[in-house]
Amino acid sequence: MNAAPQRLEHSLTDKGYVPVYAAGVIEQPWADYSSTDHRVWAQLYDRQRKLLVGRASDEFLVAQEQMGMTPDRIPRFDELNERLWRATRWQLVAVEGLLPELAFFEHLAAREFPVTWWIRKPEQLDYLAEPDLFHDLFGHVPLLMNPVFANYMRAYGLGGVKATGVGDWALQHLARLYWYTVEFGLIRNRDGELRIYGSGILSSKGESLHCLESAAPNRIGFDLERVMRTRYRIDSYQKTYFVIDSFEQLFEATRPDFRPLYARIHDAPSYAAGAVLPGDDVIQRGTGEGWLADGDV
Ligand code: PHE
Ligand code: FE
The missing domain is CATH 1.10.800.10 (Aromatic amino acid hydroxylase)
Incomplete structure (x- = not known):
């Protein structure tokens, strides 16, 4: 109607x-x-x-x-x-x-x-x-x-x-930030336990269990540039979840003007959805079990 x-x-x-x-x-x-x-x-x-x-x-x-x-x-x-x-x-x-x-x-x-x-x-x-x-x-x-x-x-x-x-390429970086925070973000509480705050997880029974309990995905500490350069999956559970410690941390990390950052990462290569990189704050490294090899956006 x-x-x-x-x-x-x-x-x-x-x-x-x-x-x-x-x-x-x-x-x-x-x-x-x-x-x-x-x-x-x-x-x-x-x-x-x-x-x-x-x-x-x-x-x-x-x-x-x-x-x-x-x-x-x-x-x-x-x-x-x-x-x-x-x-x-x-x-x-x-x-x-x-x-x-x-x-x-x-x-x-x-x-x-x-x-x-x-x-x-x-x-x-x-x-x-x-x-x-x-x-x-x-x-x-x-x-x-x-x-x-x-x-x-x-x-x-x-x-x-x-x-x-700025351009479509800047929007792509910004969309990744939304995806890995608002839609699929995890937060670590004061007891060091991981909790869900991303709405794509909160509205999904399967992913609510998967994101916390499966050994397959990576769980990596939030880093703005890392997130903006990371491709994501729209057709399956996420291969990587980025973890914040508080909403204050997220707000502060994203407060600066992004235009210099966009310019800097414009020509930089993007990372695969399941990649683990040398500088990562790895909370848990995924086994990658059941991952499909193609389809990162
Ligand atoms: N500081 C960002 C900018 O200059 C604005 C922003 C804040 C974008 C929070 C995303 C999330 O574009
Ligand atoms: Fe949504």
């Missing part, structure tokens, strides 16, 4: 970066969700919440509860938005699906997270090729309650707008 696209204006006063209009934003068609849609949400929510206790970062689990997401029905964005606004001044906006890159960056820069409004079908509980409501809402949105992570996401959006003016 298609709701009429709705253009949103932003006031200059409460948002630093102001897109002319928010591309692709619609009203969440909440009344149109079927009982099957609500049941799919409930099943996925219960399954992941159980699995993620002791596996997801505590920041994520706490934030999700503070937001008031529950399994009984698909959350209403307007209700979540009240809490999110109070916590970090972020807002969710409903979209039909993936947005053009620049539009996506502009949303983040304006503290808006685009959430796909529709949810997968019952036969797609374990895997779906494109982001749906469960991935976006369950996986991405809770950490926007966390002030440091929320600031990182906004900085990423501003950085994306800036990189768009």
